[in-house]
Structure formats: C-alpha cells, structure tokens
Amino acid sequence: MLQEKQAIQKKQKFDYAVYIGRFQPFHLGHMHCVTEALQNAEKLIIVIGSTNQARSFRNPWSFEERQQMMVESLSRSQLSRIIFVGIEDSFYEPGQWRTEVRRLVADSITSDRHGKRKSNASVLITGHFRDNTSQYLRQFMEWKYISVNDYQSIHATTIRNSWFDAFREGGQGKESVSMTSAREISDRKKRQQQWIESNQSTLSANGLQWLINFSTLEQATKIIEEAQYIKEYRAHVSQLRWPVVLVTTDAVLIQNRQVLMVKRRGFPGKGLWALPGGFVDQDERIEDALFRELKEETGVNLSSHELNQCQLATHVFDDPDRSSRGRTITHASVYQLPDMFDHKLQAGDDASEVCWFDLNSLIEIRDQIFEDHYQIVRYFESRYLRDTNSEQNVTIIKFYNNNKQGGFCYD
CATH class of the missing domain: 3.90.79.10 (Nucleoside Triphosphate Pyrophosphohydrolase)
Structure with missing residues (x-):
C-alpha cells in the first residue's frame, strides 16, 4: 500500500490540473482525460462549460445534471481529488471568458487551500486537441499544456444525437403512451435497446443508466421534441445544392x-x-x-x-x-x-x-x-x-x- 502511494506521488508533478469541457454527455473519452489528469496532478479542477444556458439541441443538460452524471460515473477516490466549477459561454468576449477561467481556477485553489492564496501552486491544463474548437487549450500560456490522445474516437455529438433518436417520445405520461399503437411502442423499445447496446462501449454503466433515467423525466420531452424538429429542419436544408447560411x-x-x-x-x-x-x-x-x-x-x-x-x-x-x-x-x-x-x-x-x-x-x-x-x-x-x-x-x-x-x- 505504501509503495503504491509513493508511486502515485512520484507521478504527480503538478499541484492542480485544469480540464475544460461541455460534457454533453460525460463519456468514456472524458473519463480517460480525467484519469490522465489525476496521474499528473494532485487535484483536478473540472470546468464545466455552457453553464446557465437554456436547454437546447446542443446543450440538453444543465450544469447540475452534468455534474451529477460525472459524480455517478467516477470513483470515490477520484472524486475526493476533483473540484467542479461552471463557466458561462462568452461567444463575443473571448478575452473575458479566459479571464473568468483564470479567476475560477485561482478561487478554487484558494478555497482548496483553506483561504491561503499561494502563487507557487503549479498548474497544468489538459485535454484532447481535436480541431479548431480546441484552440483554447493553448491560450493559457502560464499553465503547462499536457495533451491527451484520442480515446476510441468517441464523440459526445454522436452519443447525443443517437439518444435523441432512441428516446423520442420519451418522458411522456401514461395517457400519451396509451394512445400510441402497440407497433410504435415495440419499435421504440427496440430503438432504445439498440442504443443501450451500442453505447456500452462509450459510456460508463452508471452514465448509461443516468441517461436512461433522464429520458423518462418531463424535462426530457421538450428537448427530444426540439431535437426531432431540428433533425427534420436540417434534413430539408441538406437537400439544397449549396451549403446554406x-x-x-x-x-x-x-x-x-x-x-x-x-x-x-x-x-x-x-x-x-x-x-x-x-x-x-x-x-x-x-x-x-x-x-x-x-x-x-x-x-x-x-x-x-x-x-x-x-x-x-x-x-x-x-x-x-x-x-x-x-x-x-x-x-x-x-x-x-x-x-x-x-x-x-x-x-x-x-x-x-x-x-x-x-x-x-x-x-x-x-x-x-x-x-x-x-x-x-x-x-x-x-x-x-x-x-x-x-x-x-x-x-x-x-x-x-x-x-x-x-x-x-x-x-
């Protein structure tokens, strides 16, 4: 036990790691990044983006729901070393967004050290650099950037879109279900079972169950209906000869x-x-x-x-x-x-x-x-x-x- 602890401490070169993401939803690729970060730092500050946004096709889950998804997916030992904070989007004030990230990290470190702000805390920022949307990883020059390799090419967008399709009409009451034909109910159950089987390799068991449970809630109905509208809208637009702006x-x-x-x-x-x-x-x-x-x-x-x-x-x-x-x-x-x-x-x-x-x-x-x-x-x-x-x-x-x-x- 002592040797294992010493081995872990030897790997932990930084006091804090920073991991920024939207986590819509939190999947095994994200979990891989968390594991890598905790191997390089004593504590991990997870910055959850798109906080305080209205539910939408792109952001169906709130800050609290995504945090709960993570809590149920990660181990107790991991959670004991993780600090969760939320940040709002700032499309048109990128400098303001970066300033807010720095403030959240500094405040988290101060709080974690019981109010003692120390300038010598070593900080790294980590994540998988996928495309231009990952440019922010290189904009915090004061922090060491440690890249994480792609994990099985898992993408939250793919999981999210397949969830919308599998659970459409999910979250409706018994009265609505009773008006649905037996064939439609059977088809829906088949879609959901196929989704569960196909995502056992992309989501943790608890994360998978969390999404299944959420699909039965009233707030899921509206966002699933909106997703269906967006899907049909995009299908119509995609038939045009040129990309539409x-x-x-x-x-x-x-x-x-x-x-x-x-x-x-x-x-x-x-x-x-x-x-x-x-x-x-x-x-x-x-x-x-x-x-x-x-x-x-x-x-x-x-x-x-x-x-x-x-x-x-x-x-x-x-x-x-x-x-x-x-x-x-x-x-x-x-x-x-x-x-x-x-x-x-x-x-x-x-x-x-x-x-x-x-x-x-x-x-x-x-x-x-x-x-x-x-x-x-x-x-x-x-x-x-x-x-x-x-x-x-x-x-x-x-x-x-x-x-x-x-x-x-x-x-």
Whole structure:
C-alpha cells in the first residue's frame, strides 16, 4: 500500500490540473482525460462549460445534471481529488471568458487551500486537441499544456444525437403512451435497446443508466421534441445544392433600463424568451426586416425614421455554433427609446408573449433565454448603455399576450 502511494506521488508533478469541457454527455473519452489528469496532478479542477444556458439541441443538460452524471460515473477516490466549477459561454468576449477561467481556477485553489492564496501552486491544463474548437487549450500560456490522445474516437455529438433518436417520445405520461399503437411502442423499445447496446462501449454503466433515467423525466420531452424538429429542419436544408447560411435580424429595444423580449411560440426554443427578430426575406433589406419583425412580434409601430433616431449601434453576431438550426448570422441593432415614450404592445406572429425586463435582473433568467440573445444584450449593454439605476431590484411591468389578456411580468 505504501509503495503504491509513493508511486502515485512520484507521478504527480503538478499541484492542480485544469480540464475544460461541455460534457454533453460525460463519456468514456472524458473519463480517460480525467484519469490522465489525476496521474499528473494532485487535484483536478473540472470546468464545466455552457453553464446557465437554456436547454437546447446542443446543450440538453444543465450544469447540475452534468455534474451529477460525472459524480455517478467516477470513483470515490477520484472524486475526493476533483473540484467542479461552471463557466458561462462568452461567444463575443473571448478575452473575458479566459479571464473568468483564470479567476475560477485561482478561487478554487484558494478555497482548496483553506483561504491561503499561494502563487507557487503549479498548474497544468489538459485535454484532447481535436480541431479548431480546441484552440483554447493553448491560450493559457502560464499553465503547462499536457495533451491527451484520442480515446476510441468517441464523440459526445454522436452519443447525443443517437439518444435523441432512441428516446423520442420519451418522458411522456401514461395517457400519451396509451394512445400510441402497440407497433410504435415495440419499435421504440427496440430503438432504445439498440442504443443501450451500442453505447456500452462509450459510456460508463452508471452514465448509461443516468441517461436512461433522464429520458423518462418531463424535462426530457421538450428537448427530444426540439431535437426531432431540428433533425427534420436540417434534413430539408441538406437537400439544397449549396451549403446554406441563414441571415436573421434582432432588435434590442431599451427603455428605462429595460429590454423588450418575446416568448417564442414554437421550436426551436419553444417557451424561451428571445429578442424580437427573425429571418430576412429575399426581397428586403436587413433594416427593413428588423422593423417588420419588431412590429409583427411586439406591436411596436414606430416608423423607420423614428427608430433610426434612437439607434445606438449595429453589430453582426456570427459564432458558428450560435444556432442549432445551422450556420446562422444575425444583424442586431440596439435602440434607446426616450424614457417617457409610450407605445402599446401586442404579441403576434411567432411570439406568444411580449415583456419588458429590467437589465439589472436579466441575469436571473439567463437560463430561460434563447440561443445567444442574453450575450447579445450584454454585449450592447457593456458598450453603449449606462446604468443609471443599479439599485433597482424588482420591476413590475404590464405585458400582453395573443389572447389580449393583461397580466404582470416580474423580473
């Protein structure tokens, strides 16, 4: 036992290892990286990305769920040496994201050392360098980078997509199941059994069971339905001769430190809050599309001249992974309306509700906001909007829905 402990200590050249990933889901390739990291360091800090994101085709599981998946997949001895932290995406502020990673690691080390911050802690960063999405591994020059070889070519995207297909209609209640034909039930069971058998070599036994159990929960239903929508949407687009680049537009309307948002009526992002906007038609300019979508979804009926007088800035948001529909580039503009300007709101078209949200409290619902729209608002806010009422905690604002029933929105 003593010799084994001494052998382990001899290998541990670093105090801490850092391993960053989305882990959607956590598979044996990730577990291989964890094992390698713990052979090179005393402690491992696992940074779980895409934290506080709304559930989507690309990010179906929350930070807490992914952490639980890891806890159930790893051994007790491994877990005793692991620190879990979460980090939010920052598509348009890469420098800010790197700064936040460094802060999380520094705080984790300080906490692990019972508040004693020591500058001499040796740190390495580890992971498999797969493609351009792995460039971040080489952007922390102060940490030693130790590469991990590919493990059996396991990819989370493949596992995720096959899970969506195997468990479609999963999570529905007995009433829905009773209305399904015996043949459909039999086909579904066969798909699920095939998925289980094919993923015994990609997931730990506990990880496999975790995903099976999750598929029976209510929250699985919506994301599986959305995945089916995305699959059909992409299949339709793939039939076109050339790769499709979608162009959309979004309006960031600000008044009294509040931003106007709509609740999406359909997939993708059904039930999530989003900026008013949509696709640009073949025969219209981007600016005209923005004005049209704003009026259709919110009822805001301002002329182009009135809106242009309030415009602060326009920016293109083009992260390749920003939309589950495929390559989608959006042109967003921010408008600062006069404080006393009055206008009637009426949700319409793709929106089921329209609501003003206090900018200072928007962070509280960021996991209910569609795609990168929270990041778009923060991008404009940090550059063009001054906080003149930072002490405001709760705002009660009237909103309207398609049934023309008044209500109150708390943010």
